[in-house]
Amino acid sequence: MKAANISVVSTNTNFSLEPDLKDKPIERSVIIKVKERKVGIIGAVLPQTKELSSPGNVIFYDEIKSFESEVAYLKNEGVNIIVAITHCGYLRDLEIMRNVDDLDVIVGGHTNTFLYHGSGFPKENTPEGDYPTVVNKTNGSKGLVVQAYYYGKFLGFLQVAFDNNGNVLNGTGNPILLNSTVKEDEDMLKVIEPFKNNVTEVMNRTVGWSKVLLEQHDNICRIRECNLGNMMADAYFAHYADMNTSSADLWSDVNAR
Numbered sequence: 001m002k003a004a005n006i007s008v009v010s011t012n013t014n015f016s017l018e019p020d021l022k023d024k025p026i027e028r029s030v031i032i033k034v035k036e037r038k039v040g041i042i043g044a045v046l047p048q049t050k051e052l053s054s055p056g057n058v059i060f061y062d063e064i065k066s067f068e069s070e071v072a073y074l075k076n077e078g079v080n081i082i083v084a085i086t087h088c089g090y091l092r093d094l095e096i097m098r099n100v101d102d103l104d105v106i107v108g109g110h111t112n113t114f115l116y117h118g119s120g121f122p123k124e125n126t127p128e129g130d131y132p133t134v135v136n137k138t139n140g141s142k143g144l145v146v147q148a149y150y151y152g153k154f155l156g157f158l159q160v161a162f163d164n165n166g167n168v169l170n171g172t173g174n175p176i177l178l179n180s181t182v183k184e185d186e187d188m189l190k191v192i193e194p195f196k197n198n199v200t201e202v203m204n205r206t207v208g209w210s211k212v213l214l215e216q217h218d219n220i221c222r223i224r225e226c227n228l229g230n231m232m233a234d235a236y237f238a239h240y241a242d243m244n245t246s247s248a249d250l251w252s253d254v255n256a257r
Contacts, residue, residue: 080166
């Protein structure tokens with residue numbers, strides 16, 4: 001993280017008991033200046049990350065309570081525009097926004113929700129809400145929530161107007177489809193050029209085919225058995241079936257249950 005020269009923000013986590021992370025430069029919030037105005041950046045992941053991933057001894061706290069505490073700190077530092085970067089899911093983002101006073105914008109993830117305002121979106125993508133989604137908060141103000149799908153297919157674009165007190169006046173924008181009309185970045189092309197031939201060769205290699213549609217959506221494979229999952233499991237099992245483990249005390253690389 002130091003070498004990348006970026007700030008990593010996580011407001012609802014405690015890394016003090018996790019040896020691999022406790023000394024990393026992870027902040028509860030950061031303050032940046034935009035046109036001489038202080039903007040506070042906070043962040044959160046859903047507490048269920050404890051079960052969904054393997055975070056070791058990281059402690060996860062409730063997002064709303066964590067945000068309320070950090071927002072109060074930022075307000076005391078003279079910040080009146082606050083943006084949250086979250087990985088909690090669209091519906092949870094709406095709940096967080098409704099209940100955290102002085103939080104203005106949430107840029108979310110986890111559910112990879114496609115939001116769009118108006119027409120002009122790709123026919124294969126169905127918007128699940130407006131971009132940005134305007135949330136009427138319990139204190140009478142409003143906040144904005146955005147997500148921009150996944151796979152790098154879109155680049156989120158949002159412009160927000162604030163009054164002098166940091167209240168949201170309005171927000172406009174839409175995800176930008178990153179298709180062939182978008183000019184390629186010359187510096188990035190130089191980075192990937194050494195790998196291009198090998199990657200292209202592998203991508204063009206046919207390894208198999210299916211006579212039926214393979215289910216792959218998260219809403220299917222994450223909650224029940226699906227044929228793509230079965231195919232992948234069978235492929236791994238076939239590959240490792242005749243291989244021995246490095247130690248008789250260890251399980252095999254693929255285990256049938």
